[in-house]
Amino acid sequence: MNNSFLRISIWVYLAIFFLYLLGPLVIMSITAFNSSGFPRMSPWECLTFQWFGELFQDQRILNGIKNSLIIGLGTVVLSVAMGLAGALMLTQIWPKLRATYYTIIIAPILIPGVVLGISTLVFWDRINRMLGLGADSFLSNGIFLTVIGQSTFIASYCMLVLVARLQRYDIALTEAALDLGASHAQAFRKILLPFMRPAIASAAVLAFLASFENYNTTTFTFGEYPTLTIELAQKVRYGITPAISALAFIIVALTVFFALLNEAKLKRQKLVAAARKNATVEELAGKIKLPSFFAGNAAAVLVVVFAIATITVVGTATAYDPGQCIADVREQKQLEAEQRIQQLREQREERRKQREAEEAEQGGAQSTPKPSNNSGFGNVFAPNSLGGDESESDDGSSEADPAPSNNSGFGNVFDPNSLQNDD
Amino acid sequence: MPQFLKDFFNRNGTGMGLAILGLVLFWTIGLIILPQLSMLDFSFRPNLPPPEIGGPKDVYTLENYKYLIYGPEGGSQDYNTVDLRVFFRTLVAAVCVTIFNLIICYPIAYYLGQSEGSHIRIFAIMLIIPYWINEILRAFALRIIFGETGVLNTLFMGMGIWDTPFDFIRNDIALYAGLGYAYILLMIFPMYNVIESLDKNQIEAARDLGAPWWRIHWRVVIPYAKPGISSGCTMVFMLSAGALAAPQILGGPSSLWFTQLIYQQFNDNNDWPQGAAYAIVLLVTCILFVLAVMRLFKVNMGDIGK
Numbered sequence: 001m002n003n004s005f006l007r008i009s010i011w012v013y014l015a016i017f018f019l020y021l022l023g024p025l026v027i028m029s030i031t032a033f034n035s036s037g038f039p040r041m042s043p044w045e046c047l048t049f050q051w052f053g054e055l056f057q058d059q060r061i062l063n064g065i066k067n068s069l070i071i072g073l074g075t076v077v078l079s080v081a082m083g084l085a086g087a088l089m090l091t092q093i094w095p096k097l098r099a100t101y102y103t104i105i106i107a108p109i110l111i112p113g114v115v116l117g118i119s120t121l122v123f124w125d126r127i128n129r130m131l132g133l134g135a136d137s138f139l140s141n142g143i144f145l146t147v148i149g150q151s152t153f154i155a156s157y158c159m160l161v162l163v164a165r166l167q168r169y170d171i172a173l174t175e176a177a178l179d180l181g182a183s184h185a186q187a188f189r190k191i192l193l194p195f196m197r198p199a200i201a202s203a204a205v206l207a208f209l210a211s212f213e214n215y216n217t218t219t220f221t222f223g224e225y226p227t228l229t230i231e232l233a234q235k236v237r238y239g240i241t242p243a244i245s246a247l248a249f250i251i252v253a254l255t256v257f258f259a260l261l262n263e264a265k266l267k268r269q270k271l272v273a274a275a276r277k278n279a280t281v282e283e284l285a286g287k288i289k290l291p292s293f294f295a296g297n298a299a300a301v302l303v304v305v306f307a308i309a310t311i312t313v314v315g316t317a318t319a320y321d322p323g324q325c326i327a328d329v330r331e332q333k334q335l336e337a338e339q340r341i342q343q344l345r346e347q348r349e350e351r352r353k354q355r356e357a358e359e360a361e362q363g364g365a366q367s368t369p370k371p372s373n374n375s376g377f378g379n380v381f382a383p384n385s386l387g388g389d390e391s392e393s394d395d396g397s398s399e400a401d402p403a404p405s406n407n408s409g410f411g412n413v414f415d416p417n418s419l420q421n422d423d
Numbered sequence: 424m425p426q427f428l429k430d431f432f433n434r435n436g437t438g439m440g441l442a443i444l445g446l447v448l449f450w451t452i453g454l455i456i457l458p459q460l461s462m463l464d465f466s467f468r469p470n471l472p473p474p475e476i477g478g479p480k481d482v483y484t485l486e487n488y489k490y491l492i493y494g495p496e497g498g499s500q501d502y503n504t505v506d507l508r509v510f511f512r513t514l515v516a517a518v519c520v521t522i523f524n525l526i527i528c529y530p531i532a533y534y535l536g537q538s539e540g541s542h543i544r545i546f547a548i549m550l551i552i553p554y555w556i557n558e559i560l561r562a563f564a565l566r567i568i569f570g571e572t573g574v575l576n577t578l579f580m581g582m583g584i585w586d587t588p589f590d591f592i593r594n595d596i597a598l599y600a601g602l603g604y605a606y607i608l609l610m611i612f613p614m615y616n617v618i619e620s621l622d623k624n625q626i627e628a629a630r631d632l633g634a635p636w637w638r639i640h641w642r643v644v645i646p647y648a649k650p651g652i653s654s655g656c657t658m659v660f661m662l663s664a665g666a667l668a669a670p671q672i673l674g675g676p677s678s679l680w681f682t683q684l685i686y687q688q689f690n691d692n693n694d695w696p697q698g699a700a701y702a703i704v705l706l707v708t709c710i711l712f713v714l715a716v717m718r719l720f721k722v723n724m725g726d727i728g729k
Contacts, residue, residue, distance in 0.1 A: 236563050
């Protein structure tokens, strides 16, 4: 196979793949700025920021964010602590039990979240009853249950992150500290914890994100404290509005921003390390010339561009008023609706004409007067009765549509009232 | 005190040792094992109002499991066809989603694992960003796209490929796309981790010996990546069989996911034992299925989660 063909097909595949991955997020973000009441990209109506305002006035969303933050904090503390203990245990557990222990602490990742939620609910409900506590006790509190339920599996994630770093830890460091007279707690706090700090930080971020976006477990345990995810799910299930797109846009923007920031920081560290390594002896002795913050750091440049774009957008949002455009669109929509009504009416008229023509053919001269025809014109001749119908329907449409008072053109000529109408 | 406990406390000190042991025991026994056992026990009990719990009527029964198979007593049908059909449909659909994800993710994982350069880092970030967005919002995004007046319908109708809106949601296409979308990362990363460690010389050698590209994959890369592939598949299968948000948001009105039945038993019917029984059935079936498939492809349990 041709090499360049292979390369092109790889790039096409990558493009399609990332389109599938990122396209939905981009489209969702764009719908947050369309004034259409249903989140959609086309037809594009007006650029608007009203959905953001609506979002921040929604008490349920704000309350959900508050609950999510409380629960996230509790989950981070509990699951990082349990994950660290679990990881320490894994490195020193007696070998016979190791495989069993590992299976038990890794299992919550694979157990469906629904099952975890149910088992937490059922178990603590039973404990609650065994202790003889009422339905409003601490053990049946939504926040407590949610933290417990989420920590069950989030601690496993934390354990995996922490154990990866713990495996590189030299146990001799702790032993040296102990030999020098430190207590076990001191050795843990001053030697092990600083070594583990980067891993603990990433485990905490992971735990918070996992807690913040969890739905399956929380939906059984939240009780009276719905989290943001629960509120969103209820909103999305019972009718979707662009206010949700606005929230999604904020989350996407924050995520991208922090990802870029992190990337810029890492790149910066790498560049500084490289500069130190390549520096000559006198440079090291004197002042080392570090590369400037933006040199060779595309991510840092992007962070700044991103920040400027955000400020611009917020600035525009405060100054911009889409009222005129929205009014225009509404007017246009009204016109379209009227046109459609007109079309429907004409179609109906056409059908009626056909039917009447058929009836006229069948019935011939013995046509009975139709009660529907109250135009005040004689019904003797079928063609005339058609004309009468026309005028009647035109009167109807001009009632619905006040702008053109008389658009019938021909039908009203036969109408006895036409003269008055013209005045 | 047994020797190993003595060693453990000698090594960590009494205070630290107690703290570690306490946390680990709370996690493994208090949060993992006991709740599962409690749910198992609960699933064998009848649904009673709170005052009667522990009373003479509170005896073990198989009723909840019978209900899944035979339906309500005195019902018109011999079997509970509605729930059973939902159950098997869920399993089959989860398998399909897993295979779909495996097929689309393998080339990406191979590409990311075997090529070098700074653009790999950008791709990695682009992969992770969607995963940080809320599960509900991801499903919502797909609903905007697949809706009746959504982007896809507008696009295809504009191009004149079809002229009435195609109902993606009723045909479950939105649901499968959403489930696949939700778990792509869990499929890519285990595979990527394994493929990254594959020595490029092996591929070079196979190429020099005249193997065509598909045979290189079949005989060199895939056997090497088997642990990664199996952990990715296990995770995607378990999570999509247990998914709740995507079916609730993207599922058609007539199609249910088994987790939705469990949810209904808990929240609408208020029949907790019944819901617990359904959850047990789902959990046990999924575990047995995964173990059977792993036996079939000769993968060890220890390879999972590496």
